[in-house]
Amino acid sequence: MDNRKINRLRRWAREGIILVLLTLAVVWGVDQYRKPMLPASFSATPMQSIDGNIHDIAALSQERPLLIYVWATWCSICRYTTPSVNQLAEEGGNVVSIAMRSGDNAKLARWVEKKQLKMPVINDANGALSQAWQVSVTPTLVVVSKGNVVSTTTGWTSYWGLKFRMWWAWL
Numbered sequence: 001m002d003n004r005k006i007n008r009l010r011r012w013a014r015e016g017i018i019l020v021l022l023t024l025a026v027v028w029g030v031d032q033y034r035k036p037m038l039p040a041s042f043s044a045t046p047m048q049s050i051d052g053n054i055h056d057i058a059a060l061s062q063e064r065p066l067l068i069y070v071w072a073t074w075c076s077i078c079r080y081t082t083p084s085v086n087q088l089a090e091e092g093g094n095v096v097s098i099a100m101r102s103g104d105n106a107k108l109a110r111w112v113e114k115k116q117l118k119m120p121v122i123n124d125a126n127g128a129l130s131q132a133w134q135v136s137v138t139p140t141l142v143v144v145s146k147g148n149v150v151s152t153t154t155g156w157t158s159y160w161g162l163k164f165r166m167w168w169a170w171l
Contacts, residue, residue, distance in 0.1 A: 035152045036135040036142070043147040047098075047129075049120040050105045050112065055096050058147040065150065065169035066094045067162065068142040069119070070130060073102040073111050075138040077156050082115070082139075084159035089119035093166065098122045100130045100138060143169045 043057040060066045069085045071078040089095040097119050102108050108123050124130050137154040143165050144150065150169040157165075 061144040065145045069097040070140040095119045
């Protein structure tokens with residue numbers, strides 16, 4: 001290879017690295033801006049899923065990190081994120097989901113059945129829970145360990161992004 005090709009490859013590599021770093025900085029900034037401000041007592045309130053089971057966030061997050069997935073049936077981005085979260089749940093991942101303003105329990109149960117979701121679904125029918133947690137964007141993903149928030153992100157996330165966040169919280 002001649003020097004011009006080597007220099008061109010180096011420039012492309014440098015520009016690629018800069019682009020990746022800028023993209024990560026923008027994603028981090030957007031997450032910080034849209035991040036929910038959960039109240040200190042958020043993990044102390046047991047919640048009932050549409051199947052009647054009680055879910056205690058503090059207890060569920062003691063042994064291993066818990067992913068709380070806030071989504072909605074009407075959310076266009078959620079249709080891409082929900083299958084990844086559901087796959088994590090099917091594989092035994094510690095997941096609880098909260099459906100924000102998605103109808104009554106019967107309507108939501110039909111939707112969950114149709115989509116074959118395996119994760120517990122808590123119905124936030126009137127948005128009171130999401131408002132108390134200051135969740136304004138769907139989807140919102142919150143990773144909790146030992147009752148404390150470890151990370152939050154909003155918008156689309158891949159299956160591997162979820163796995164990485166859960167692994168990171170485990171450390």
